Amino acid sequence: MLNKALFKKDLRLSAVMLLVLSIIFVVQYPLRTILELDRMRGAGTGPLDMGGVQLQAMFGGGAAAMPAFIGTVILGGMLIGLERNTRRHDFSLSLPYSRQTLFLIKATIGWGAITILFSVNVWLAYAIIWSSEYSSLLANFNFWGMFVSPLVAYLAIFSFTLFMGSISGEMISQVVLSFIFMIFPYGFVVLLGFFMTTHNITMEFLGTIPEDFLAFFINLMLPYQVMGIDITTNQGLLTLITLIFTFVCLFLGTKLYEKGKSERNGEFLLFSSLRPVFFVGIIGCFALLGGMIFSTFGGVQGGAVIPYWLGALIFGGLSYMITKRLLQMNITMKNH
Amino acid sequence: MIQVQNVSKTMGRQTVLKEITFNVGKGTITGVVGRNGAGKTTLLRTMVSIVDPDQGTVMVNHRDIFKDPGSKQSVIYVSDSVEALKNHSVSHIVSLYTDIYPNFDRQYFQELMDRFQIPTVKKVKQYSKGRKALFALILAFAAKPEYVLLDEPTDGLDIIVKKEMMRFMLDEVAKEDVSIIIATHRLDELETLADQILVIKDGNITETFQLTDLREKYKKWQVVYREQMPESFMKNVYILQQSGRVYTCLAEGDVTTLNAELEESAPLLYDELPLSLEDLFIAKLGGESIAE
Structure with missing residues (x-):
């Protein structure tokens, strides 16, 4: 199943991004740890002065995890989308391997690289602290929250990007759709919330939803899992759900990769049946976004309705024109 | 296979x-x-x-x-x-x-x-x-x-x-x-x-030829007549080109019979030309649309 030739081919294809991702993880963990330890030494902070806050600064995600998040998505994009943009995909399909094998090799490369790079750098950072005068800080090290959960989240981000690659026809749409859909549930709730607030629509049952559940819901967003570690959440359950999501993405991705038509490479979407869904969805969401932005010009409650709809119409109209073109585009690099 | x-x-x-x-x-x-x-x-x-x-x-x-x-x-x-x-x-x-x-x-x-x-x-x-x-x-x-x-x-x-x-x-x-x-x-x-x-x-395969068979089944001639090619012979050949009384034509069938028919048509002179695939496509399939 796992073929040496395909490994060579895809490793070569993703080598630059793997190097970038290696640098990102080195900066994010060992380098950040060294700098934080230096800062603490300079400030004369003792190991027990601030509880686990310093450790959180070294192993927590925050904005420092943003490059790794973006890098992981781009890695997935390079392995599938970029191949579709060029003639490499045709070459791959002509080889004596099944499409399932082609997809799983890409997944294995990403999974392997992320697991190795993340683990090595996290434990390197751990070792740096352990060997320093601040080793007692490690008593606050949360194995699930600081190692397992973000690792699984990175794997899920990569797997989800591969899944998006199995329905999108090229790299840009794969990457953009991956970013959008990773925050979609939360983003859509926010947009819908603005719509209801602006129109004075209240839904009593929303108040009955436990706050813990809402916090858990936000934690389920993959970017949040790598950028905003909340160690109060049930990490075990969160990791289990993320892991199941990861395998579902891989399973569906494999099936759709087998069914994707190579003649649609370069198009925004590979499956024409998805076009109406995306067409309505993109325009609807942009209209809600436009409404949300323009409603800030409103003022008192109720007075924001007209600006809201003006914004919705402008954004909706613009997105209608852009989406129409987007769904007809074909980005394929010709090598003449 | x-x-x-x-x-x-x-x-x-x-x-x-x-x-x-x-x-x-x-x-x-x-x-x-x-x-x-x-x-x-x-x-x-x-x-x-x-x-x-x-x-x-x-x-x-x-x-x-x-x-x-x-x-x-x-x-x-x-x-x-x-x-x-x-x-x-x-x-x-x-x-x-x-x-x-x-x-x-x-x-x-x-x-x-x-x-x-x-x-x-x-x-x-x-x-x-x-x-x-x-x-x-x-x-x-x-x-x-x-x-x-x-x-x-x-x-x-x-x-x-x-x-x-x-x-x-x-x-x-x-x-x-x-x-x-x-x-x-x-x-x-x-x-x-x-x-x-x-x-x-x-999108259709309209013809399948074996090249060796082609050379045995087809002849290409340049023929000159005193006036014009007789109707009786013209119906047996594909006219690839005509310039006045000079005809470039392609014939399909048994080569011996074709030669006999040509001589019966009383040409002033004739010459066998090398057969090209392009001639065949022009003759058989309406020419430029295929052979272009």
Whole structure:
């Protein structure tokens, strides 16, 4: 199943991004740890002065995890989308391997690289602290929250990007759709919330939803899992759900990769049946976004309705024109 | 043997291939000819499962390539394979091919590289277009496949490289018993190469010719009459060109009978001309639409 030739081919294809991702993880963990330890030494902070806050600064995600998040998505994009943009995909399909094998090799490369790079750098950072005068800080090290959960989240981000690659026809749409859909549930709730607030629509049952559940819901967003570690959440359950999501993405991705038509490479979407869904969805969401932005010009409650709809119409109209073109585009690099 | 069975493919609203069926035996060269957009490339791409047909299948040595992709081990599609690997070094590509095709012969590869004086480079994109085409062929034949599919192999190449490539292909077929399937719209190139010609028009195979049979079944003459060609003879031939009383015509049928009929038509003089594939297409299929 796992073929040496395909490994060579895809490793070569993703080598630059793997190097970038290696640098990102080195900066994010060992380098950040060294700098934080230096800062603490300079400030004369003792190991027990601030509880686990310093450790959180070294192993927590925050904005420092943003490059790794973006890098992981781009890695997935390079392995599938970029191949579709060029003639490499045709070459791959002509080889004596099944499409399932082609997809799983890409997944294995990403999974392997992320697991190795993340683990090595996290434990390197751990070792740096352990060997320093601040080793007692490690008593606050949360194995699930600081190692397992973000690792699984990175794997899920990569797997989800591969899944998006199995329905999108090229790299840009794969990457953009991956970013959008990773925050979609939360983003859509926010947009819908603005719509209801602006129109004075209240839904009593929303108040009955436990706050813990809402916090858990936000934690389920993959970017949040790598950028905003909340160690109060049930990490075990969160990791289990993320892991199941990861395998579902891989399973569906494999099936759709087998069914994707190579003649649609370069198009925004590979499956024409998805076009109406995306067409309505993109325009609807942009209209809600436009409404949300323009409603800030409103003022008192109720007075924001007209600006809201003006914004919705402008954004909706613009997105209608852009989406129409987007769904007809074909980005394929010709090598003449 | 490669068996293409009832292959149909629709892309968008256009039917690109319509129930295509044909076989390719071992040690033969098959030309697939047709205009641009006739479906030649889609047919070749379907034969290596780059394109999935809507119906029908392709069997290689009695194994369905869509159910058993490993059966493509003996088939190499040479189109943009080198373009796909243009940022790779020659040594990396060779190592890749060695892993993909267990029969890849490194020594033979090097012999061919030396024979065609192709230097090894750090990135294949450094080669000129002609060298890339030759390199792709060398790679393909060094992998010792049973079938090589070539899509417009000589497009954009100068005459010297073209001749070199054609000679090389003929050598390979003679030596290695390999079968070659060439999709092209250049009929002149196929004349010296192909055993079998498939004419594809609007996604259909409209004609299948064996080149050896053609020379026995057709005659091309230039004939001059005192006044004009007799009606009785004209109905037996295809007029390829007429300039006054000079006719260039093509006749199909038994050669002895045709010669007798020609002499009966009392020409002032006549001369047999070499038959070209282009003449046949003009005569049989309405000309420019195919032979262009």
